Amino acid sequence: MIRKSLVLPALLGVLVPVVTSCGVVGDSGGDDDAIVVGTTDRLELTKENPAPLDPATAYDINSWNILQNTFQTLMRMPRTGSEPEPDAAERCVFADRLSEQYRCTLRDGLTFTNGHDLTAADVKFSIERMLKIKNPNGPFPLLANVDTVETPDALTVVFHLKTPDATFPLKLATPAAAIVDSQVYEKDKLYEGFEIAGSGPYSLKVEHDDDVATKAVYTGNGDYKGEVEPQNDAVEVRYFGTSTSMEDAIAAGDIDVMGRSLKPEQINRLDEGTDGDVSLFETPGAEIAYLVFDVENPTVKDRAVRQAAAEVIDRTKLARDVYQRTVDPLYAMIPRGIIGHNTAFHDAYGDRPDTGGARELLREAGVEMPVKLTLNYTTDHYGETTKAEFEELRDQLNRSGLFDADIKGDTWETYKKNYAENRYAVYGLHWYPDFPDPDTFTGPFVGEENFTFNNYDSSVIGDLIPRTRQEAQRERTTDSFERIQDVLASDVPYLPLWQGKQYIAARDTVTGAEWALNSSSTLQLWELRHGLSE
Structure with a gap:
């Protein structure tokens, strides 16, 4: 099949997905089985980075894929468009004309997956912790313009910036501003290992062989309160050594979706539609x-x-x-x-x-x-x-x-x-x-x-x-x-x-793959669901 040509939108936040082989349609049925996603990304604990899932040190596409699905931020990027929308927050606005004071009101009744309450104090702790740790490979520069954080009450957070910054709401939508549990994370020390304590759409359990992850199991967080509407109850992400072994797995039906990283020859082969059970999706990319x-x-x-x-x-x-x-x-x-x-x-x-x-x-x-x-x-x-x-x-x-x-x-x-x-x-x-x-x-x-x-x-x-x-x-x-x-x-x-460009492949028993990659190339697992092919 010939790949369709795309016209990039004025802002990349508006993604236009294109199916380049046989299409799929959704179905209100499906089952509760986990959707299985393959990746060649590597997740491991090393001497240099013993805390790959701590927001203070995570600053690569693989770690952010995980954090986006398991932590909440005050703001979140929507499915389409380039303007962030509230997630853990109910409302956020600049409180001055100079874009130097940003005020957020949290949703009432937020909790972490361990049952602890999530309050404005946790937001303040998370931002100040990021700036205190200042990990050289971490995303702290995104928040370096924060001067002070105030919490007038349990649901209100006020950010005072050093200089005006109209992009600050966008930065609050990144995992750099992930809200961590102040009762679990230490203010000046990294949280080592594969465990996390977030409040996002999923909880996470990582299976590993020694210090190398083999599988990440995402389970729907029934207590999640935010803008995301998960289309599934569980997702498994399996780690492959090569893209060839990952492609073999989707052809055999062992996985449902495969993302990073596909080789050019694989993309072109999938684009030709030789495997009628697998569809290739292409969207504009900013990598x-x-x-x-x-x-x-x-x-x-x-x-x-x-x-x-x-x-x-x-x-x-x-x-x-x-x-x-x-x-x-x-x-x-x-x-x-x-x-x-x-x-x-x-x-x-x-x-x-x-x-x-x-x-x-x-x-x-x-x-x-x-x-x-x-x-x-x-x-x-x-x-x-x-x-x-x-x-x-x-x-x-x-x-x-x-x-x-x-x-x-x-x-x-x-x-x-x-x-x-x-x-x-x-x-x-x-x-x-x-x-x-x-x-x-x-x-x-x-x-x-x-x-x-x-x-x-x-x-x-x-x-x-x-x-x-x-x-x-x-x-x-x-x-x-x-x-x-x-x-x-x-x-x-x-x-x-x-x-x-962004590519993701999915078996025709899965829908939503065309929306699974956002404008920052991170994987939105909540978009995937079991469905029926045309």
């Missing part, structure tokens, strides 16, 4: 892949080296030959479908390799050629195609004759530690948006405490971002974010490579 340059590393400190790399990288070839057109070339850090997207890198360096232009940049800067580089990548976090991607990037650089590049892969836990300690000059990362707004593709990437640890700062960007946060009408920030993209294209602390 971006990019190279990071540590701008203080002697190898790439000279901007000319980074600009020369931008001149010779062929994104079109990468998307076409390695990813088989399941991703699109990207020429800015803000992806298509998000306010402020432009084609800054295309405008500055073109869409075809320019070896002559790159050589001239290096010659004028007095850089000795070929420039010796190691491109670092993670072997077990972004899918099995990552190695082939970095082999292609290495070959593109080397074919220019201007670089002597090699590649090196490390496991995700080692990788995170190494780039945080500035052990890499060049390394690859993916970014899944925290929320559907250009702020999430810019703010976290600039400044002394930026999450990539690449030492990049810019006075121009540092001045523009606070201004954009004062603007509640986000479309009015377009010019500022386009200017930010132009600065990034000139400085090249990052080199955008491609923008991903």
Whole structure:
């Protein structure tokens, strides 16, 4: 079957799902059996991260998949649209015109799955705990603008911000603001292991072999009070070593749904509809892949080296030959479908390799050629195609004759530690948006405490971002974010490579898969239900 082409909406919060093989329809019947979901994501306890499910340290797509389904936040992103809606809160509003004071009223009668009451004191505790622990790999920067939190009564929370921030409601909808039980979690210590204490749509039990999870069992939380309306009573998530073994499992009927990560050839095979019992769903995505340059590393400190790399990288070839057109070339850090997207890198360096232009940049800067580089990548976090991607990037650089590049892969836990300690000059990362707004593709990437640890700062960007946060009408920030993209294209602390699409496959006995991935690529298990095929 031919894949249908999609038009990205103005804001990526509005997702338009497309079924690319035989369709399914819902059914009011079904049964109480757990829906079984497969993933190649890895969940484990390590020396570096003994608390992968603690909101204070969880800041990757796999952990957020779990937290979104098991914890509540004051706000939550809706099925469609880019405006957050109340979840644990009954109502939230800015109490001033400057967007510096945000007031929330909680729903009455909230409880954690252990039976403890959830009150405003737990919300205050959760935010202050995140900022106190300040885990270097955690999402605390999303809340760093919080100055103080007040709780006038058991159902009211008032946030006082250091500076105006119209995006604050969006940040409260992320797992960074997950509400934890103050009677269980310690204020200055991580909650180690696979246990959690949340109040979301599901409770969780993780089965594991030593320190590696083999299955996560989600059971409907009958005491949940919020906007989500779960379509099932239970979901099992099974962890697979490879996408091939996961595909074999869905073909055999051992699992009902498979998500991250599908290889390009699997996507295309499913797209052809050769398995009539499995449907492939495609939605617009805002995942971006990019190279990071540590701008203080002697190898790439000279901007000319980074600009020369931008001149010779062929994104079109990468998307076409390695990813088989399941991703699109990207020429800015803000992806298509998000306010402020432009084609800054295309405008500055073109869409075809320019070896002559790159050589001239290096010659004028007095850089000795070929420039010796190691491109670092993670072997077990972004899918099995990552190695082939970095082999292609290495070959593109080397074919220019201007670089002597090699590649090196490390496991995700080692990788995170190494780039945080500035052990890499060049390394690859993916970014899944925290929320559907250009702020999430810019703010976290600039400044002394930026999450990539690449030492990049810019006075121009540092001045523009606070201004954009004062603007509640986000479309009015377009010019500022386009200017930010132009600065990034000139400085090249990052080199955008491609923008991903979202894919999920489901057997035709399951409905709701087309809504199961939200605008941040996290999995909404509550959308899945047993149903009937057409």
